[in-house]
Amino acid sequence: MKLQDTLSNIEQEVDVSKKIRIYLCGVTVYDESHIGHARTIIVFDVLRKYLESKGVEIEFIQNFTDVDDKIINRAQKENTTAETISVRYIENYFDDFDRLNVKHATKYPKATEHIDDIIKFIEKLIEKQIAYVTKNGVYFSISKFPEYGKLSKKKIDELQSGARIQIDEEKKDPLDFAVWKFSDVKPVWDSPWGKGRPGWHIECSAMSIKYLGENFEIHGGGRDLIFPHHENEIAQSESCTGVQFAKIWMHVGMVTIQGEKMSKSAGNTKSIKYVLENWGSNIIRLFCLSGHYSKVIDYSEEMLKENITKWRQVETCYYELIHACGKNHEGVNAIIKKIGTEFDDSLENNFNTHLALLAFFQLVKETNRLAAAEKLGIEDSLIIKKEFERMLFVLGLSIPEMTEDKKQEIDDLISNREKLRIEKQFDDADKIRDKLNEMNIELIDHKEKTIWMKKENIKSEN
RNA sequence: GGUACUCUGGCAGAACGGUUAUGCGUGAGCCUGCAAAGCUUAUACAAGGGGGUUCGACUCCCUCGGGUACCUCCA
Structure with a gap:
């Protein structure tokens, strides 16, 4: 199988004769997931289902970022704990994605459950003098990783000149990023350097290596994660292990709406719940798979209708x-x-x-x-x-099963209708048809016989 | 400003240096007691603009332009 690799920017051959290990960056659980999240996850769901259907062994890890400023902010707003928020939205995640017929990952590691692994990872970086401690936290020194920028094709000096990053006198380089942030606001954990919580990028490095090894096949996520998230993951991981991190970087294009990227901050999201309610899982999946995964797709009711x-x-x-x-x-x-x-x-x-x-x-x-x-x-x-x-x-499409009783009931109604039709009692025959329609059963009259189909109820069609 | 991606018929969207993909839509027809569904068929001379290479370019090269994304959190 060939896949477009963001790092080398060419199509790379994937050796499917061996186990394929996939790490997908999941969601930060601070709010409802939207159709943009759905696209990325559906693409990877189809990838793994296809490979599995071909007998390829798959190890599929997808994380939950459950410690993050956004979660903490939301908790403060609601006057509750960060844990309450993350637990709520993890539940919400499974509610949405089960309905979207997404197969569960091999494991869904959470950042908060891997603090020890993260600390060990940071210790190694400090030991190697790749990370350093300041009064604000522990920072990764990008100058220690000469290849920094190789994924996003950014040049360090250009990034520096265009940096809109807040000035932090303590940092050796404005582009250095936190792997551990000192804080007293819960949730916090003790670390050799002081109380605080992990930075965003470090969790994925620590967890992917823990579960998939230092060098695994596919690392993926939305295109918007290329920089800085995945760039930083590479920097941390490769400078820690000394070996190539993911073999292939697979990035899924954004979902736009009226040409603009769908995002919380833009306030133009369509939640999975909303789209499920009005269009259902099959339509969403057809829509999300309708364009090449690497490209943008534009959300519109017209497109959903076509599906x-x-x-x-x-x-x-x-x-x-x-x-x-x-x-x-x-x-x-x-x-x-x-x-x-x-x-x-x-x-x-x-x-x-x-x-x-x-x-x-x-x-x-x-x-x-x-x-x-x-x-x-x-x-x-x-x-x-x-x-x-x-x-x-x-x-990942599904046609709901019907019970045998229900089928029998329909068959009986149809044969009654047939009788009436032969007797040319069309009014009564049509009544039966109407009754079936109310059950979302549509009749298809062939020459020889009438068959029925159960139409999925799609709210927006009515 | 930098970087990446992108620009194909009403919409969506491929492949390929030479043969007008395909789907949706739209028109017509068939089927039907009527419908629905379905089927059949027709329909667009399209490639951001301009140059070049070539016998021939949507496809390669140059150039100009539009759009989006990333450069801050983001799937």
């Missing part, structure tokens, strides 16, 4: 497949195999989910075409269904 159309086609396809009963045999093997290969190739080639979706929709269209022409037999439907479900799984 409803597509999702209805997918639903139709599914129900055509499960209702197939004829003996017709079109020999779909070759075409399905071709589409399946296209799907895989698209993902193998720099993880192009847009092209993979195109392949998926091609399969949907092909199926619906056969069904409409009364040419979808059982044998073919089984072949298609297998591939359909594989893609559905990798993309």
Whole structure:
């Protein structure tokens, strides 16, 4: 598999014959997650599901930043503890992302649970004279890491001249950043240098190395983390271990809204809760995967609507497949195999989910075409269904299961309607259809038979 | 100001030095008791501007310009 690597700025081959270790920078848990967060996490969810579906062993670590100024500020505002805030929003995170059908990471380490590891990490940096203590905290000395700037392609002197960083007389260089901040405001921990809390970047270095080793395959996050977060992680980690940190840096493009980056500070976010409520998980996932992961995608209702159309086609396809009963045999093997290969190739080639979706929709269209022409037999439907479900799984889309009782009830209603239709009692037949519609069951009248499909209820469509 | 990314038809969005992807939308038709859904088909001569290389460029080179992001916390 090939992936675009931010560090080398070229597509790098990933060796999938061995275990793939992935570290994804998660969220700071101080507020609700929005659709921008969702995109990054969904992209990585599909990546890991695809690789796992190919039999690749995956170790997937995603952190929670649960100690941070924003959390503390929020706690003060609400007159509560930082822990209350972080616990609340971690719960909120799982609530959102479970509904988004995101598979749980191997582990979700939290900064507050790794203070010892962080302190040990800092001790090593001090020992190596890469970090130094001031009256404000412990700082990483960027002059000790000559490659500083290699990820974000920034030159140190340019950064210095453009620095908008607050002047801190104690720092040796304005670009030096805190790995430990002295503080008396809870939460604080004792350290060899004084009471305080860790800086933001150090937790990811300490935790990724702890769980994945000094040199692992993929480190990812949103594009906005390239500088300073990931740049600093590299500096800390590589100067501590002396070996290359992540092999590949994979950065997911921002979600914009009316051309502007979606962010808390801009106040233009759409929360996952809101979008789930109005559009549902499948539409969100289709939307988030509709462009190449490295590029910006613009959030708009128009785009979400387009994905409803597509999702209805997918639903139709599914129900055509499960209702197939004829003996017709079109020999779909070759075409399905071709589409399946296209799907895989698209993902193998720099993880192009847009092209993979195109392949998926091609399969949907092909199926619906056969069904409409009364040419979808059982044998073919089984072949298609297998591939359909594989893609559905990798993309993380889901069609809710129905109970057998419910299915029976629908079948009974349909056969009643059939009788009425034969007797040309169309008014009564239509009443049954209306009743089914109220249950979100839509009927598809083929020449030979009527099939039903359960439409996902999408609020914004009404 | 610096750096990165980006600029393709109404919208979304690929590939490729030569053959007008594809999807959505829109039009028409088929199917239907009617609908819905679905299907079929038609529809855009598009490549930010200007130069160059080439027999030929959306694709390579130069140049000018627009947009966004990062340079402070941010997925």
